[in-house]
Amino acid sequence: MNADFCNLVRESLPEDAAERLLCALQGTEAERLPSELQGALGEPASVGNTAPSQGDGLQTTEPAPTIRINPFKKVFPINNFLSSSSSSDEKTVADVKSVSEEKCALEVLDGAVELWCKGAFKLAERPDFTLDPSFHAGAYYVQDSSSMFPYLIADEIDSALGESGVLLDLCAAPGGKSTHLLSLFAKEGRIILSNEAVPKRIPALTDNLAKWGVSRLIATNRDPKNLGRLEGLFDVILADVPCSGEGMFMRSSDALNDWSLRTVEECAVRQRSIISDIWPALKEGGLLVYSTCTYNHKENTDNVRYIIEELGAEYVPVDKVLAEVPGLLKLDFGYQFALGSVMGEGQFFAVLRKRSAAASVGSAQGNCNNAKDNRISKRTSKNQKSFRELKVKIIDNQRNNEDFKNVEGCDSKDNRENCVNREIGEESKSFFFNKAEETIYMMPSDVAERMITIAEAIEGTANSNPIKSGKSQDCANGSSFSYVKMIGCRVGTVKGGKVIPDADFALSTELQNALQEGMKDKTIAEGNCGFEIKFEELRASLQFTAAEVDRAVALRFLARENITPHPSWKQGYVLLCYKGLGLGFVNNLGNRCNNLYPQERRIRKSIQ
DSSP, X not given: OOHHHHHHHHHHSOHHHHHHHHXXXXXXXXXXXXXXXXXXXXXXXXXXXXXXXXXSOOOOSOXXXXXXXXXXXXXOXXXXXXXXXXXXXXXXXXXXXXXXXXXXXXXXXXXXXXXXXXXXXXXXXXXXXXXXXXXXXXXXXXXXXXXXXXXXXXXXXXXXXXXXXXXXXXXXXXXXXXXXXXXXXXXXXXXXXXXXXXXXXXXXXXXXXHHHXXXXXXXXXXXXXHHTTSTTOEEEEEEEOOOOOGGGTTTXXXXXXXXXXXXXXXXXXXXXHHHHHHGGGEEEEEEEEXXXXXXXXXXXXXXXXXXXXXXXXXXXXOXXXXXXXXXXXXXXXXXXXXXXXXXXXXXXXXEEEEOOSSSOHHHHHHHHHHHHHHHHSOOOTTGGGSSEEEOEEEEESSOSSEESSOOTTTTSTTTGGGXXXXXXXXXXXXXXXXXXXXXXXXXXXXXXXHHHHHHHHHHTTXXXXXXXXXXXXXXXXXXXXSSEEEESEEEEEEETTEEEEOHHHHHOHHHHHHHHHHHHTTTTTTXXXXXXXXXXXXXXXXXXXXXXXXXXXXXXXXXXXXXXXXXXXXXXXXXXXXXXXXXXXXXXXXXXXXXXXXXXXXOOSOOO
C-alpha cells in the first residue's frame, strides 16, 4: 500500500481508527482486525446491535449495496396489487420495517436490512439494477450508506431553511444527495437548487432528478463563482466538493494506485477556491455543510479551519450523530465515516454557520429571509413573458372539468372524494408555457414565480448581483435558458393543438399520485385509466391512458425496442406502468406503438 497514504491517514485519524481503515483497505492483513470488526463489510454489525459474524472475516470483495427508497412514490404489496383494496392497503416502502414479513412490490428488498437512515436498506445481495424497471421508475436510488449523512443533520438544515428557504446542492452530479435532499426538505415554500459545474455530468444529474419525480427544484450548470454573485440567496449550501476520492478505494484498485500527495494538495486548493467563490451567496446566519468522500486532514479538517478563520464561519458541533451511527468518528472539526469503523466507503462532513455581522443569528435569519423574498418574489412584466402561466382543466374517469387548484374541504373524509389534489398531487401545481421551446412546465404554485425569477437570475450571473440589481437574463418572448437545465417538471411540447407528453412527466410524483386511484379500481390493468389536461389559452390538450405491463414489456420499452400494443389499449398516448409506477409514454397507432422513451436514457445492455 502507498506509504504516503498510510502516513497521511495516521496523521488524520485517531490511532485505532486509522489502523482499522488501513486494515480494511488491505485484505491480506485481515487477521489484524479487532474481533468486533470481523464481518464489518459483509454484516451490519458495525452500525447496529446485531452480533457480528465471526466466521467470514474481512471481505475483500465489494460489499452488498445499499439503497434509499423514494418516499414520494407509493407501492402496493404484490399480493394485493391490481385487486380490490382499500386505501389502508397502500404502502410507502420507506415505512416498511421488516420486508420479510410482507412482500412488497420491490423485489430488491427481499431479505434487506433497514439502516440507521429511515427508508434506507442494505440489500441481501447485489441485483442487476439495470434490469429492474422499478429502478428506472425512480422507486429507489442506489447509494453508499455514508453518503446518506444529511439524514443525521436534518434538524439543523430544516431549522435553517425555515418556511421559505432555498437549499443549494453545489456539486450535485450524479444526483444522489440532491434526491435525498428533496426527500427530506421538499416542503411547501421551499426550493431546492442542484448545480453541477461540469457539463458532461449534467445528463446524469437531470436523469436522476427526473426519476425522483419532484418538481420543487431547479437544476443548473454554473461555475460556483457565477452562483456566488447571487448574494445572500441561499439559506443552506451543501458542498460535497470534488476530492481525491480515498473513499472509492474499495471500488477500484486503480483509485488507490493512482493516489498521490500531489493530488491531495491540488484538491485541497481547489476545494478552498470553490467555497470562497460560493460564500457570498450564503446568507448571514445560513448553514454550509462541507463534505468529501476522503479521509485526509488536508481536504477535511484543514479546510474547515480555513473556512472558519478566513471566510468568517462558526463551527456547529452535532455530536448527537455519534449515538445514531456507532463507530462514526468525531474529529476536531467534523465527523468521519471510515471503512473498518462503520459500514460504508467513507464520508467526511462538517456543519458551519456564516457569521452575521449585523445581528444575532436568529434575527439575522428572519431579516435575510424577508429581504430575500422582496428581492426575488416580484418579476417585471417584460420578464413574465418567458413563462406564461396557463389556466388548466383536468378530466378523468372520476370527475369532469375541475380546476387544477386546491379545493377547500379536503380535510374531511366526506369531502375528500371531490378533491383534485388527491388525484394529481398533494400540493397545488401551476403550469407555464415557454414559447421559444413550445414547452409546458409544471411547478408548485407556492414557489413557481420565485423559481422562475431565480432561474432568470442564474442566467444573468455575468452581472455582479443580478437579483439585487434587477439585471437578470433577458428571457422576454420566451427565450430559452442556457445554464438552467431543469426547472420544475416538463409536461410536454405543443404541436398542432395537441401536447406531446414528456418523459419527465411520466415520472412525476403528481402523476404517480393520480395513478393510485386507477390501481384501486383496476382501471390500469383494463386499460381504462384515462386523463385529459386542457390548457385553455393554448387551445391544446394532453390526453392519455395508463396501462400496466409486465417485466418483459417494461424492459423492451426501456430499451426503446418495438412495443406491440395490447388489444385493450386505446389509441393515442399510453403511459406504461410497472407495478403502478410510471415508466414513460408510447403512442399507440393501432397496429404498432411509437416508443417515446428518451434515446439517451435507454438500456444498452442485453435484456434477455
